Amino acid sequence: MRHVMLASVLALLATSAANAQAPDAAGAGEITPALRKACEGDYQRFCAGVQPGGGRILQCLKTHGSNLSETCRTALTEHRP
Template identity: 35%
Template sequence: MTKWLVMSLISLGFAVPAFAEKPCEQDMATFCGTVEPGEGRVMKCMKENESKLSPACKSHIEKMKKEMKHVKEACHDDYEKFCSEEKPGKGRVMKCMKEHKDEMSQACKDEMNKMKHKKGKKGA
């Protein structure tokens, strides 16, 4: 379940931009600047260099993890109902979730919208 969530958030564009935001942008450039984005490679690189990250970046990542936990909890039943048969990777789970977006629980829709809204505010 956690893997589909992480992959889904990457597909939605939440993960790498979270690292590219102010608290982590210098760390990402320093430790993962040569890593080709896609398929979770930047996230993996940041995880591998976690002990070297600045305190501000570590704090930012923890905040993002808490926010992702809310999405995971809100969307768990929807994932199980509609997409648990999908093999994670290459956006398959996210595609499935999007295909069933109109059937998702209101709680899942709300949490996904909160994440999109927060992402949009940060980019503004």
């Protein structure tokens, strides 16, 4: 069951990356494999209900910045869409 949930999360994150637009003022951009790996748990906790695409997952993660794991915060800081 856990593998199915993890596969679903990875599919959602991959879909988000595939649907992402060029960077804009809202912070839309591609989710890199490194960012995906660093933020999987935070995505599950805070953004699982967010529809992928248009930078919405990145924006959700950034909105929860102070609650994110150190690994995810660092990855977001280093992220260059």
